[in-house]
Amino acid sequence: MRCQVKHLLLDEIFYSECSCCKRRINYQKYLCTQCLWSLRNLFVKNYCYNCGFPTGINSNYCRYCLEKKNFQYAYFNFFYKGAVKIIIRQIKFNNSIKAIYLLKYISRKMLKIDLIRKYDIITTIPTHWMRKFKRFAHPADIIAKELSKRKAIPFKKVLKRLRLTKYQWTLERSERLKNVKGSFSLGFKVNGLNILLIDDIYTSGATLNEACLVLKRAGANAVDCYILAKSVL
């Protein structure tokens, strides 16, 4: 009872609002129940049998299969909109501790974990140390650690950023390719390995393709990607 009163009082003083719809909620929460449930509507449900790319409702293959891609298969978990977009942005640009905890919760409950092959290592698209310095947590690392634990695949830091690149979403498509070209190096031997490479958002795929190219050139056997959220253009 006393505990309940304390919570009510805290609620009154530090009440919080849902980061998505602004409804008033418990001070410990980040999203209201409705918005938390709405995450399920953002799942990628239809995808290409060949490469994993999201497709329309009635097609089994995508039109991107013909494009040059350096990864073989990609898992897409959510579409980058609504509550998913808010959570990722809050982690990356506002260092929101509540959003970090919520993403950890989502990782435990809502990640696709049926993988098409066995992987030797899990790794992430790295952030440049300058950006890392300013951030408490990186969404891709949260996902990678959870998958690594659940699937018993070792998590290794493989790629390194050679330079601080501009944010991809600030650039045109042709500039994006130029921006990331030659921006990664390797800090780990990947010869003959099956690698699962994790990133938080997929926009043009330029960063991911460049990272996969570096891994393939170094002799990786298979490079697949795992994307938390696919942007919708």
Ligand SMILES: [Zn+2]
């Ligand atoms: Zn809400």
Ligand SMILES: [Zn+2]
């Ligand atoms: Zn495809």
